[in-house]
Amino acid sequence: xxxxxxxxxxxxxxxxxxxxxxxxxxxxxxxxxxxxxxxxxxxxxxxxxxxxxxxxxxxxxxxxxxxxxxxxxxxxxxxxxxxxxxxxxxxxxxxxxxxxxxxxxxxxxxxxxxxxxxxxxxxxxxxxxxxxxxxxxxxxxxxxxxxxxxxxxxxxxxxxxxxxxxxxxxxxxxxxxxxxxxxxxxxxxxxxxxxxxxxxxxxxxxxxxxxxxxxxxxxxxxxxxxxxxxxxxxxxxxxxxxxxxxxxxxxxxxxxxxxxxxxxxxxxxxxxxxxxxxxxxxxxxxxxxxxxxxxxxxxxxxxxxxxxxxxxxxxxxxxxxxxxxxxxxxxxx
Numbered sequence: 001x002x003x004x005x006x007x008x009x010x011x012x013x014x015x016x017x018x019x020x021x022x023x024x025x026x027x028x029x030x031x032x033x034x035x036x037x038x039x040x041x042x043x044x045x046x047x048x049x050x051x052x053x054x055x056x057x058x059x060x061x062x063x064x065x066x067x068x069x070x071x072x073x074x075x076x077x078x079x080x081x082x083x084x085x086x087x088x089x090x091x092x093x094x095x096x097x098x099x100x101x102x103x104x105x106x107x108x109x110x111x112x113x114x115x116x117x118x119x120x121x122x123x124x125x126x127x128x129x130x131x132x133x134x135x136x137x138x139x140x141x142x143x144x145x146x147x148x149x150x151x152x153x154x155x156x157x158x159x160x161x162x163x164x165x166x167x168x169x170x171x172x173x174x175x176x177x178x179x180x181x182x183x184x185x186x187x188x189x190x191x192x193x194x195x196x197x198x199x200x201x202x203x204x205x206x207x208x209x210x211x212x213x214x215x216x217x218x219x220x221x222x223x224x225x226x227x228x229x230x231x232x233x234x235x236x237x238x239x240x241x242x243x244x245x246x247x248x249x250x251x252x253x254x255x256x257x258x259x260x261x262x263x264x265x266x267x268x269x270x271x272x273x274x275x276x277x278x279x280x281x282x283x284x285x286x287x288x289x290x291x292x293x294x295x296x297x298x299x300x301x302x303x304x305x306x307x308x309x310x311x312x313x314x315x316x317x318x319x320x321x322x323x324x325x326x327x328x329x330x331x332x333x
Contacts, residue, residue: 007095008034021074024067029076031055033088040110041103042123043091047084069167079166080116082257087119092126093133098149104139108148121161128153235269238262 008030012018018026032055039045049068053059071077078087097103107127114120131140131153139145240258243249291311292302298309312318
């Protein structure tokens, strides 16, 4: 169901929590995320920041990522860089999509299209919260939606599937950290270089250092705790920094993410090597074609008298001298 408008509550005009956000963060929320045409009924949209910089004439990647980090820290938006998705966290509740059985059915259907397991869990948390606050909604008991909603509320939420900041720096939270700040100032800025590092992380899954101005280090997740930037030619570690030297690490989500990143890197390297070998073969073939075209001794296939041509006009004389020398040596012996 295509949306024709985005719903914004007038109460946001005096929302003190929202007013504490930076101007760029508010712009990203209301100008970009909420009206995004890819936003589904669960509040999940595509997250491709390089494309979104075109939404304003003076917007840069670093500036946009800084705004995204602010929204993430305050839990207005959650991200999954692996699946390139963003969740406008309170969208289901703010638009009261579960009040109407028809819209509730759209939410159930949209949930199936969300690729991120973490963002799925966040959607479940929002649905459970709505059920707790509005048990009188007819969607919970309507014949068209009761089974679908019952299945969703039985799934894991953010209490079971913890969220770790993907763009900014922070620690995992559950659904209880509503609009929670991590006591860091919103004066955080991401430089262009750091923006490129995060873009690489979005595109390839490589662990990237947290933005330099932030001192709070994550307990787990995708953000590297190493003190240096990894060379792009260096393969990513197959384990998280905490278990890098452990031959038998415990079950660790960060290690799993590291293994996926390493496998992706190996695949990209193999593809690049195959492409380089193919280019080298094509170059050699083209050089051979040029030599044949310029040679007056061989045919169009590069043969002369049934043998491959060396494309050397003096080859006959060289061959004659070699034969004479060989006969002389054999006669002498």
